[in-house]
Amino acid sequence: METSSLAKRVSGRFVAGSSLEEALAACRKVNQDGLTVTLDYLGENVSSLDEAKVCRDMYLRSIGEIESRGIKGNVSLKLSQFGMDLSEEACRANVRELVLAAAGTGNFVRIDMESSAYTKRTLQIVYDLYSETGSCGAVIQAYLKRSESDIDELNSRRIRVRLCKGAYLEPEGVAFQDKAQVDLNFVKLAKKLLTDGNYPGIATHDETIVNQITAFVREQKIAPERFEFQMLYGIRRDLQTKLVRDGFRMRLYVPFGEAWYPYFMRRLAERPANVLFIARQFIRG
Numbered sequence: 149m150e151t152s153s154l155a156k157r158v159s160g161r162f163v164a165g166s167s168l169e170e171a172l173a174a175c176r177k178v179n180q181d182g183l184t185v186t187l188d189y190l191g192e193n194v195s196s197l198d199e200a201k202v203c204r205d206m207y208l209r210s211i212g213e214i215e216s217r218g219i220k221g222n223v224s225l226k227l228s229q230f231g232m233d234l235s236e237e238a239c240r241a242n243v244r245e246l247v248l249a250a251a252g253t254g255n256f257v258r259i260d261m262e263s264s265a266y267t268k269r270t271l272q273i274v275y276d277l278y279s280e281t282g283s284c285g286a287v288i289q290a291y292l293k294r295s296e297s298d299i300d301e302l303n304s305r306r307i308r309v310r311l312c313k314g315a316y317l318e319p320e321g322v323a324f325q326d327k328a329q330v331d332l333n334f335v336k337l338a339k340k341l342l343t344d345g346n347y348p349g350i351a352t353h354d355e356t357i358v359n360q361i362t363a364f365v366r367e368q369k370i371a372p373e374r375f376e377f378q379m380l381y382g383i384r385r386d387l388q389t390k391l392v393r394d395g396f397r398m399r400l401y402v403p404f405g406e407a408w409y410p411y412f413m414r415r416l417a418e419r420p421a422n423v424l425f426i427a428r429q430f431i432r433g
């Protein structure tokens with residue numbers, strides 16, 4: 149399934165290609181439209197440390213190519229892809245090597261946030277690597293009840309934060325279940341980051357929230373250079389273009405690689421209309 153042409157067609161809506169070369173071509177095009185990128189080599193929950201090393205090496209190549217080809221962008225990675233479930237020590241060593249390589253070219257590594265089972269350990273790794281290099285940042289999920297205090301801590305350390313709503317199924321004990329509550333918390337946390345944070349990334353396709361944020365920054369006279377919006381490759385291109393036209397910074401999360409299935413399923417789950425899109429591809433195929 150993963151390599152069939154049908155799979156390629158349906159995943160191509162959200163994934164920039166299976167090879168680094170294809171992904172870099174997509175990044176160049178995105179750059180030409182005035183947006184920056186963060187490149188994500190798909191893969192999570194690897195089952196061996198050898199696999200984790202293959203991922204690390206692909207990221208090292210990506211950082212090198214971003215530098216040598218003058219792509220305006222950085223990389224985003226998941227700790228479970230770097231071996232977190234197998235050995236935290238090996239995972240740390242892999243990520244450290246990458247963050248040091250990025251620091252060496254003046255670049256930056258975003259450490260994505262996975263399910264709540266990883267939150268505390270992920271933040272600790274970001275704290276440690278940031279203290280050593282100053283070249284990595286965290287992701288905070290607005291659906292988690294702990295997020296406000298995490299943001300206070302990250303802001304006090306001047307660590308860059310990407311704020312998103314959160315993409316995993318979480319129990320009531322740790323996460324708000326109601327969409328309205330998540331949205332409210334997102335706006336509250338975004339304002340905190342815009343006021344007290346260090347170059348936050350506001351990652352959402354929610355137009356109502358985007359409008360609230362643009363109104364807030366205008367009212368507070370927060371310069372557009374002090375933060376960026378972030379969206380996923382292939383989602384709300386109309387809104388991406390409009391924000392760039394209005395003078396805001398926009399970074400696209402550009403995933404590539406063969407292991408697209410879990411990423412793709414999260415995107416389907418977010419929006420039932422995407423299932424119709426896929427169904428149409430099957431009928432045509």
Ligand SMILES: Cc1cc2nc3c(=O)[nH]c(=O)nc-3n(C[C@H](O)[C@H](O)[C@H](O)COP(=O)(O)OP(=O)(O)OC[C@H]3O[C@@H](n4cnc5c(N)ncnc54)[C@H](O)[C@@H]3O)c2cc1C
Binds near residue numbers: 259289313414415
């Ligand atoms: C740059 C970036 C990085 C991210 N990194 C992480 C991470 O590290 N950890 C994590 O848990 N989550 C991450 N996410 C995912 C995030 O948590 C949400 O699951 C996802 O962005 C959908 O939420 P939303 O804010 O767009 O709002 P929603 O309330 O889900 O959607 C609002 C509107 O956006 C549009 N939309 C949203 N999703 C889709 C879609 N899949 N297809 C088409 N239209 C859509 C629709 O118009 C929808 O009505 C990231 C998201 C972005 C944009």
